[in-house]
Amino acid sequence: MARLAKKLTPKITTTKHLSQRLQSAIQRSGLIREGDRMGVAVSGGADSVALLLLLVAAKKRLGITLCVLHFNHTLRGRAADADEKFVAALARKHKLPFYSATAAVRAIAKSDKTNLEATARRLRYDFFAQCASEHHLDKIAVAHTADDQAETVLAHILRGSGLTGLGGIHPQVEKIVRPLLSVSRVDLRLYLKAHRQTWREDATNRDTAKMRARIRKKLIPLLKKEFQPRIVEHLASLSSHARQDDALLHHLAQERLGASVEMIPGGARIRIADLLPPNDQETFAQIEGQFPEQAGLSGRLVRLIVTRVKNARVKVEKDKSAGGEFSALHVRQVLELARHGKAGSSLPLPGNLEVRRHRKALVFCTKESTAPSGHDYEYKIDSLADADIVRVPELGCVFRFTVIDWHPQRGETRLSGEVLDGARLNFPLTLRSWRHGDRFCAIGHTKPEKLKRLFNEKGIDRWQRVGWPVVVSGKSGDDLAWSRSFGASAKFAAHDGTKTGIVIVEEKLL
DSSP: OHHHHHHHHHHHHHHHHHHHHHHHHHHHHTOSOTTOEEEEEOOSSHHHHHHHHHHHHHHHHHTOEEEEEEEEOOSSTHHHHHHHHHHHHHHHHTTOOEEEEEOOHHHHHHHHTOOHHHHHHHHHHHHHHHHHHHTTOSEEEOOOOHHHHHHHHHHHHHHTOOHHHHTOSOSEETTEEOTTTTSOHHHHHHHHHHTTOOOOOOGGGGOTTSHHHHIIIIIHHHHHHHTOTTHHHHHHHHHHHHHHHHHHHHHHHHHHHHHHEEEETTEEEEEHHHHSOSOTTSOHHHHHHHOHHHHHHHHHHHHHHHHHHHHHHHHHSTTSOOOOOOOHHHHHHHHHHHHHOOTTOEEEETTTEEEEEETTEEEEEEGGGSSOOOOOOEEEEOOOOSEEEEEETTTTEEEEEEEEETTTTGGGGGGTSOOEEGGGOOSSEEEEEOOTTOEEOBTTOSSOEEHHHHHHHHTOOHHHHTTOEEEEESSSSOOEEEETTTEEBTTTBOOTTOSEEEEEEEEEOO
């Protein structure tokens, strides 16, 4: 008996140490707070089972309530069903609520033409989000470990990752928390064995035809044996430092995103001058050497634009995945397109996206949106009081028509740069989107020209022209009195004899 006790002592010590380490990690990170209602994602594998047991043991001390979540991907037939029954029994054993869902992941991925693993992940996390909403959960704990972090970082390096990829798995993303990122799989299995707790094995995790399994079974053991025994810890440390630096760059890039990116139907547009650092005619290597911080922001800005376009696509097509991995190589290709690409040239991107160069701008869009969709509208204005407002939701804008006494209030022209002569206008006025064939006589010109030609001269690309506002005088429908950017036409512009002026100001719709 004494001999048996002696053998068990190291396991008991390891178990106590592991519990203390988990509690310490939770308290330091603020991942879980007193009073949290938590869902624990349990697949049935060793890591998630250990996470559940650790949280059950600590729930009174932490002041939290728990429930168990399980998603059946139906990828392994009867084995997957057995996993679900195992997890349900585990929840009953610990008297915890159990919530599960099932989806034919393979069929959905085939229908959507998306990657199987990406589809499984999307559906699983959609289920977690649904549970959080329906059961009022504050957090959902998933069982990613230090080994998962190391595998992820290595996979990103091999794929050709930038700083974001080196950050690996984040400890918290919205309601998803990962309390075991500092804990190894070996420690978790020791913990389970010490508690005589079984778990389920997923045979597909041993399939070395998949890169992730090869990293786990071949690359990491080789690195441990031949190069660095603490490779897993070092990669975890690298990911932590990368996330800190990444957060700063992300903040700076977000500021530039808001100031320089224009969302358009089906995508986003940015001027190349706003994307690239100074001396954009130099080679990429030269720019990286001279302006490393600005080159870094350019790449980050590209990633943010792609993410925003993908998210907009998913929001519109709720049953589709925006899928596809956007790597550092893709970032570099986009920047090369901005620097050396010809007008009209394009570059396909993962997730059914495309970036196209239009004159001095890049347009990011879904491939289905490579031709701008129409945003046609038409609003009649029968008369003007002292001030009138026309809302144009198609553009997200408000147009303010203000009647002024021309001579005493010339200061009002600072708002638009141009003023219409009220006496020359014929009602009703029409505020509408431009049409092919529209002609406009700009101030300083003696005869009207096609508006399309003026667009070309001013470098206004086809994406910017979508829904371009003009004001038409009279019932004919083709006598343009005003246009965005060009102001009043020569025929209707205020002059020395003008007594009543009309100022048109375009503002964002709040």
